[in-house]
Amino acid sequence: MSDRAASGGVIASSRSGEIGPAAVAPIGGGRTPSAPPPDPRRGAAFLAALGSRLPGLSVATDPAVLDANRRDETANLEPPMPLAVVAPSTAGEVAEIVGLAAAYRVPIVPRGAGTGLSGGAAAVAGGVTLTFRKMAAVTSIDPANLVATVQPGMINATFKQAVAAQGLFYPPDPASYETCSIGGNVGTNAGGLCCVKYGVTRESVLALEVVLADGSLIRTGGTTVKDVAGYDLTRLFVGSQGTLGVVTEVTVRLRPTPPPKMTLLAFFATLGDAGDAVARITAAKLVPCTLEMMDGFTIRAAEEYGHFGFDTTAAAMLMVESDAPGAAAAEEIAVADRACVEAGATFTVASTDPAEADLLRQGRRQAWWALERLGLARMEDVAVPRSRMSELVAAVERILLEEEMPGGTFGHVGDGNLHPTFIVPRDDPHAADRIDHARHRVYAAALELGGTVTGEHGIGVAKRDWLERTRGEGAVRAMRAVKAALDPLGIMNPGKVLPD
Ligand SMILES: Cc1cc2nc3c(=O)[nH]c(=O)nc-3n(C[C@H](O)[C@H](O)[C@H](O)COP(=O)(O)OP(=O)(O)OC[C@H]3O[C@@H](n4cnc5c(N)ncnc54)[C@H](O)[C@@H]3O)c2cc1C
Known part of the structure; x- marks a missing residue:
């Protein structure tokens, strides 16, 4: 006689009919999926396929452009040159690019404005850096519901101005707000100067459109104030530093403009x-x-x-x-x-x-x-x-x-x-x-002192060795399980956040 355990394991039964415990499958298995080592032929084949699938796409391989998109603002970080810098115009294009990258096992590095301070947007050898300068518009502002939808390349300060013109306020306020992007803010769960009252970026994000590592496109969350349907994927992606998917649209909660300070x-x-x-x-x-x-x-x-x-x-x-x-x-x-x-x-x-x-x-x-x-x-x-x-x-x-x-x-x-x-x-x-x-x-x-190695800049590459000491071995194992489930090929911003 046997029965199915909740974990899917078989509950053992002895000849005497006694029921004992079965082996429990460990969460995560302790390994992070890693992207295959760079291969110039595979990279070239990917770029050729990209050219024929999306002939109008902006793809730069000029060394000056690659170099300009190699680092973020983290001192002492010397990342390799990326294979190419690609600037999609639509979520559909992002989905095509990521789908092809998965097929050719080419890493993808989403990049906002490159103001990050933990190396999250640093280039990866043989990888494609995705920039969002062509996806930088406000899609909608809905004063009746205090909600707006914006593309990831939008600069934080420009977005603040756009909603302020309608008497509304978008609180997230990193000191870099005049240069950093909303996509990057979501990527790092950015903080800033007014979190003490209004919270970090996470508190303002209601929903996301995300391209997953297989090129499929999903929506998380919604536009209602309350919504508890299923797992909170929005919060999972916020702060994941591009390691779980590419954010192609962000829906945020707004507030009425506060009085002058x-x-x-x-x-x-x-x-x-x-x-x-x-x-x-x-x-x-x-x-x-x-x-x-x-x-x-x-x-x-x-x-x-x-x-x-x-x-x-x-x-x-x-x-x-x-x-x-x-x-x-x-x-x-x-x-x-x-x-x-x-x-x-x-x-x-x-x-x-x-x-x-x-x-x-x-x-x-x-x-x-x-x-x-x-x-x-x-x-x-x-x-x-x-x-x-x-x-x-x-x-x-x-x-x-x-x-x-x-x-x-x-x-x-x-x-x-x-x-x-x-x-x-x-x-x-x-x-x-x-x-x-x-x-x-x-x-x-x-x-x-009971604190953390990063309050707002993220683990990136700079603090990977400190993640386990900060979060504990079990939590990091669970993170690896999430990573393996959403990015089994390890192509999404490899080498970031999780220790090798
Ligand atoms: C002078 C200065 C002051 C700063 N002040 C603050 C501050 O007060 N508070 C604070 O929190 N930070 C601050 N920062 C750090 C930095 O500005 C923030 O981390 C910011 O959120 C990064 O935005 P970015 O557009 O430059 O993103 P990037 O640096 O380009 O990327 C950041 C991360 O987000 C990921 N990412 C970017 N776009 C996407 C996307 N579309 N989909 C998925 N992932 C994506 C990247 O892969 C990367 O891991 C400061 C930096 C500087 C230089």
Whole structure:
């Protein structure tokens, strides 16, 4: 006598009729499907097939174009040249390209604007990099339902402007918003400056159109506020860094435009005092739309870069913004101001003038470009529970000191998310090793504090070795099972996210 176990295994029965356990098939099997090694003949055959299937398609093999699409903004990453850079115009074309890539076992790397900081869009040897400059339109804006649909190549800031023209607001707000794309934001589940109140990209995505690794096209989610039909594939694809499928359309939730922001800047003599102020702001139960920090090094670099009027003698600066309606904004800023003063702020200033507030925000947004001018800069990204923010800041300070490396620390302290940025001379022959040593210490510190090795930039290629330490062996096994199910040939952005 036998019976079927839920797992599909056979429940063993002995001669005595006793029923015992059967072997359980392990989830995932521990391996990630890997793309076959590049083969120039296979690549050439793929390009020939692509040319005859889609004769009007933009396919670039010019070395200058390949080189321009090779890297993202991650320092110290030298990816190989891709086989070709292809710019489809429709989802149908993407489906054809991916279907052919599967047939010829050619890897596909979806690429947004290449502003990523974990190597997610870095080229793969023998692979085709897909760019979305020809798929960058707003498909629809539906004010009645507070929903819009947009193509992946659309630049975040341009999309914000398009919906703002209809009195609507798309919150996701990475500091790179003027250059990064919606597709890339979905790929990384981007955060930014206003997540403390509005959440990360995931919170704004309702539905996706995705081309799967076999070239089939699916829709996930819908346009209703509530929808719990089946597994939440939308959330699975958001943040998957192009390793599970190619996003060809994004449906997002909008909000009414919030009132103009009020801004508070507070300067501190020590980083510890700024950390204390963050704890007090949180304890006061404020939910400002922005709660950002810059350390003294970053303040001075930003001031030199853009002359924003920051106090360059300070060891830390907090920027607090409120977009609460009516008098509530002034009240929120006043409570935040009091918290900063009680924490020892040396100087605070509030601005109600939207143009001035905009300039101050630009000062924070420019932090990376200001630091990047000073040498070979590597922006890191770690996050901890908010209550442990001060400990993370102190750990980063200590690591920079011990590694004898200049660096700036800034970030979204309201989310517990910091961007320690290491700077070494461009001609330092040991630059890569020195940065690697320092960044690994910062990852370890974040994990010790109950945090994560990436708050918003993603694992990409840069942090694959830290995924298991962050998520645990069982979770990574489950991730491999998902990858194997959706991309059995391993052609979707291979070598990213999952460790080999
Ligand atoms: C100065 C600066 C400031 C930054 N500030 C922030 C910040 O505040 N918050 C933050 O989160 N990030 C920030 N970033 C990092 C970066 O801008 C974000 O990760 C952004 O989301 C990347 O968008 P992108 O269009 O450049 O995508 P890319 O870098 O081109 O790609 C990112 C990932 O998405 C995948 N992808 C792209 N398009 C698709 C698609 N159509 N389908 C499937 N996968 C796709 C890629 O394969 C890759 O893995 C900053 C970067 C810089 C340089």
